[in-house]
Amino acid sequence: MSKKVLIVGGVAGGASAAARLRRLDEEAHIVMFERDPYISFANCGLPYYIGDSIKDRSKLLVQTPEAMHRRFNIDVRTESEVIGIDPATKTVIVRSKERGEYRESYDSLILSPGAKPIRPNLPGIDSDRVHTLRNIPDTDRIKRRVVEEQAASAIVIGGGFIGVEMAENLREIGLEVTLIEGGPQILAPFDTEMSGVLAKELEDHGVRLLMSQTVTSFTEQGNQIKVHTSDGLELAADIVILAIGVTPDTAFLKETGIELGPRGHIVVSDKLETSIPDIYAVGDAVEVVDFVNGSKTAIPLAGPANKQGRIAADNVCGLGTSYKGSQGTSIIKVFGLTGAATGNNEKTLQRLGTPYHVTVVHPNSHASYYPGATPLSIKLLFKPDGTVLGAQAVGYDGVDKRIDDIATVIRFRGSVTDLTELELSYAPPYSSAKDPVNMAAYTAENVLSGRVDVFVPQDLATRDEQKTLLVDVRSEMEHANGHIPGSLLIPVDELRDRLNELDRDKEIWVYCQVGLRGYTASRILQQKGYKVRNLTGGYKLYQMANYQPGRTNSSDRPVDQAAKTEIAAASAAPVAPQAVPPTVTSGDSKLHADAELDACGLCCPGPLIQVKQAMDRLEVGQILHVTASDPGFYEDVQAWATMSKHRMIQVAKKANGMIEAYLCKEDPHKPGDALVQPAATPEGSTMIVFSGDLDKAIASFIIANGAAASGKKVTLFFTFWGLNILRKSEKVPVAKTFIGQMFGMMMPRGSRKLSLSRMNMLGMGAKMIRGVMNNNNVSSLEELMASAIHQGVEIVACQMSMDLMGIRQEELIDGVKIGGVGYYLGKADQSGINLFI
Numbered sequence: 001m002s003k004k005v006l007i008v009g010g011v012a013g014g015a016s017a018a019a020r021l022r023r024l025d026e027e028a029h030i031v032m033f034e035r036d037p038y039i040s041f042a043n044c045g046l047p048y049y050i051g052d053s054i055k056d057r058s059k060l061l062v063q064t065p066e067a068m069h070r071r072f073n074i075d076v077r078t079e080s081e082v083i084g085i086d087p088a089t090k091t092v093i094v095r096s097k098e099r100g101e102y103r104e105s106y107d108s109l110i111l112s113p114g115a116k117p118i119r120p121n122l123p124g125i126d127s128d129r130v131h132t133l134r135n136i137p138d139t140d141r142i143k144r145r146v147v148e149e150q151a152a153s154a155i156v157i158g159g160g161f162i163g164v165e166m167a168e169n170l171r172e173i174g175l176e177v178t179l180i181e182g183g184p185q186i187l188a189p190f191d192t193e194m195s196g197v198l199a200k201e202l203e204d205h206g207v208r209l210l211m212s213q214t215v216t217s218f219t220e221q222g223n224q225i226k227v228h229t230s231d232g233l234e235l236a237a238d239i240v241i242l243a244i245g246v247t248p249d250t251a252f253l254k255e256t257g258i259e260l261g262p263r264g265h266i267v268v269s270d271k272l273e274t275s276i277p278d279i280y281a282v283g284d285a286v287e288v289v290d291f292v293n294g295s296k297t298a299i300p301l302a303g304p305a306n307k308q309g310r311i312a313a314d315n316v317c318g319l320g321t322s323y324k325g326s327q328g329t330s331i332i333k334v335f336g337l338t339g340a341a342t343g344n345n346e347k348t349l350q351r352l353g354t355p356y357h358v359t360v361v362h363p364n365s366h367a368s369y370y371p372g373a374t375p376l377s378i379k380l381l382f383k384p385d386g387t388v389l390g391a392q393a394v395g396y397d398g399v400d401k402r403i404d405d406i407a408t409v410i411r412f413r414g415s416v417t418d419l420t421e422l423e424l425s426y427a428p429p430y431s432s433a434k435d436p437v438n439m440a441a442y443t444a445e446n447v448l449s450g451r452v453d454v455f456v457p458q459d460l461a462t463r464d465e466q467k468t469l470l471v472d473v474r475s476e477m478e479h480a481n482g483h484i485p486g487s488l489l490i491p492v493d494e495l496r497d498r499l500n501e502l503d504r505d506k507e508i509w510v511y512c513q514v515g516l517r518g519y520t521a522s523r524i525l526q527q528k529g530y531k532v533r534n535l536t537g538g539y540k541l542y543q544m545a546n547y548q549p550g551r552t553n554s555s556d557r558p559v560d561q562a563a564k565t566e567i568a569a570a571s572a573a574p575v576a577p578q579a580v581p582p583t584v585t586s587g588d589s590k591l592h593a594d595a596e597l598d599a600c601g602l603c604c605p606g607p608l609i610q611v612k613q614a615m616d617r618l619e620v621g622q623i624l625h626v627t628a629s630d631p632g633f634y635e636d637v638q639a640w641a642t643m644s645k646h647r648m649i650q651v652a653k654k655a656n657g658m659i660e661a662y663l664c665k666e667d668p669h670k671p672g673d674a675l676v677q678p679a680a681t682p683e684g685s686t687m688i689v690f691s692g693d694l695d696k697a698i699a700s701f702i703i704a705n706g707a708a709a710s711g712k713k714v715t716l717f718f719t720f721w722g723l724n725i726l727r728k729s730e731k732v733p734v735a736k737t738f739i740g741q742m743f744g745m746m747m748p749r750g751s752r753k754l755s756l757s758r759m760n761m762l763g764m765g766a767k768m769i770r771g772v773m774n775n776n777n778v779s780s781l782e783e784l785m786a787s788a789i790h791q792g793v794e795i796v797a798c799q800m801s802m803d804l805m806g807i808r809q810e811e812l813i814d815g816v817k818i819g820g821v822g823y824y825l826g827k828a829d830q831s832g833i834n835l836f837i
Helices: 011-024 045-049 065-072 136-147 161-172 192-204 303-317 346-351 399-411 416-421 436-449 459-461 476-481 492-501 516-527 540-547 562-570 606-617 631-645 694-709 718-728 738-746 761-775 782-789 799-805 822-828
Strands: 003-007 027-032 061-063 076-079 080-086 092-096 099-103 108-111 113-117 153-157 176-181 207-213 216-219 224-229 234-237 241-242 247-248 277-283 286-289 330-336 337-343 356-363 376-382 390-395 467-470 506-511 534-535 584-585 589-592 595-599 624-626 647-654 659-664 683-688 715-716 794-798 814-820 831-836
Touching: 003 011, 011 027, 011 065, 011 224, 011 303, 045 161, 061 562, 065 207, 065 436, 076 390, 080 247, 092 286, 108 303, 113 694, 153 161, 153 224, 153 234, 161 176, 161 192, 161 241, 161 330, 176 234, 192 330, 192 337, 192 376, 192 390, 192 540, 224 277, 241 330, 277 303, 286 606, 286 715, 330 399, 356 436, 376 399, 376 416, 376 436, 376 540, 390 399, 390 416, 399 416, 399 436, 459 540, 476 631, 506 540, 516 534, 534 540, 562 799, 595 683, 595 794, 606 624, 606 631, 624 631, 631 647, 631 659, 683 694, 683 718, 683 822, 694 715, 694 761, 694 782, 715 718, 715 822, 718 794, 718 799, 794 799, 799 814, 822 831
Parallel strands: 003 027, 003 108, 027 076, 108 277, 153 176, 153 241, 176 207, 467 506, 506 534, 595 624, 683 715, 683 831, 715 794, 794 814
Antiparallel strands: 080 092, 092 099, 113 247, 216 224, 224 234, 330 337, 337 390, 356 376, 376 390, 584 589, 624 659, 647 659
16 A cells, blocks of 8 residues: 655755655655645745846746646645644644645655744734745735836845845845844854955945844835834835744644744754654754754755755655754855855854864965956864864855865864865866865964964954054055054064064064965064964954944945046056056946056955056056956055045946956146146045033034035044043943053043033033933934934044053944044045034
8 A cells, every 4th residue: 555645835845855755656645735826936046036137937936736746746735734733643634725624644744834934013014015035926026016116215124144135136126225134243144254244245235234223113104114213213115025034834733742942943853753753844944953063953944955855755765864964054145245154153153162263264266367366255163173163255256166165074074184185176267276275274274283373353352462562564555554553563574674673571463464474474473482373364354353334335436527537638648658558438438548457366465566566657647447356455445546646536346346446647746737637625524522521522513413414524533532422331341551441430431421511510510401402302412423423424533542541442332433643634634624622
């Protein structure tokens, strides 16, 4: 007699189980129930159909009921929902659109109910303008809203994979998109510094990010819907996508006796059998074992669901196949960038108390001398015995195969030594002789062998300045373009001759751009008897770690209008003998350049050095067109142009990660040039805030908000007592000198502790002025500060004053930039108004 197997749910797990069952048992009677009309569809492709990357809707349908029946002889029953199970009689209760409610018996049962989007009970959430994305009908509703109703704006709530993919795809088809995330970072499988790179890519493409914001309600307003947050923000859009996570769709199992986990997931054995014999479960609704650490977890991914469906079918047929767990290997496209992760991240390892080491490298995707090489960042986590625990990577090319390589080693419980020994395919268009995976492993071996001791950017917050010395071993040009505050510059090539500048009683913390020169410096110092640590990942990782999503929204800079005339004039100038005169199109203008520089494949400072050399060869008024692949070049070349007094005409990021810039050579010794348009009146406003008095702080921010609202670029430079305005109200545990601790105790901590310059009356005056402001609907100082930051006012704290007064960056409110007198003078030079308060 043939075995009767019922499968509840299709898509990845259920459809895979059905096909495997038929291949193993031609005589089995297989019935599949699916509540929707579609049994197997590309649910991971739904956002890309909405964003028009996938044009043909039919390509989303992996398998139809008719085709499934013809090929595999499966009894497919669509629009049939299983609403209950009776294990005692081995029957399920089905509610069918066609047949009504009935019972169906089984010998074995495979559950694949999946997970459904979380919809919290918030006011207004039932509006038809609030959408979730789970299946084809959801997709059709969103597509109809966007295409037929011509939605122009969208708010995406949730920064997970679905939320980010929807934000990207809606932006790709022209919508103004705001993404709201309840936590401080998007994409939880990544650590903060890696997810920050992907967040910046969203912002660079015009997606507005609002971080650490909680949505409290929705209200309809005409043809739009308003989203209200706990911070009092009100945002309006034509459509809302709710993507705050999923929950297992297992409510129908609660009275069956099947064991469920604390969050409602189905508890299964390694054979994927539930607590009741002959009932198996697969997919997003099951609780699985974390392959790396052995704990219970839930990983809603298509890959594991497909494997589980196959294994459940094996065990229904008596093959005894085991599911060994999931390591959560995942990947995402964010415009031009790719992010991928496997195994455990730092947050998980810290939560579990697992000891680990970390190393970060930034190699090129393939040989740097072959065109199109772009850098990628790889983060490797490993045990003190070398066992690989996890990895993350971000870049424009080659990310997928590097994470897949490491995922394979993790699956075989491999070590960093195994990674060094991997023999991977190599040709210049595809990789390097030392593959990036090998390079990450080499650095890990150096850590394990004791050849280098590393630190990470987070360690800088607790560094004892009395016992350590921070040394930048990069070039003078790189240091001038940006460095870690408080660091001493000694280029690595000068290090042996300048050892007398280093205190042997202090531990030396060195850093370079990506970690390689820092490693060389650490080896020199270590063998000279110094105790030394190297910043893994270098200054590039420091920048990644300090990026704060949602603080600014950058975008490709437009062509300078005055520069169009300049380019046209320069195109008639004599061309240098070495120059290659390319012509490119940007917008409506054809930009002509006198020289072409390809700096692709070079890591910092290589591109800047080549730019300087190329500019030195040009005549005044000639144009250099440069292309580079190093992501940091976008900011670096602008800072370099300002510092070297050359004119930045245009800089832009391309979809493939390349950065393209046009610079005009100017004579720094001449006040003007025939090719340069007369300088416009500076439009910026700059204020030095020296005072820490409440009334003067209020005046400063009222002026700043007014100037920003009128379109001016505003910079507030806080020095000495003015720094108290920027201090956090809560005490921040940081290492300080005795004098620094004394200053900290005597000075007011934050804006709410400020006193009036006159009539303070032991603090009563400050309370009175705050009360008067409230009664007259004048924003408080704290509201004025938040408004200024939101409007793009640049808040800068004076590094020198911070050092003298013992104030650390960690004690300041979010959104504050650290700068020196040179930075202020540069801003003041661009301003028409300069105030001292």
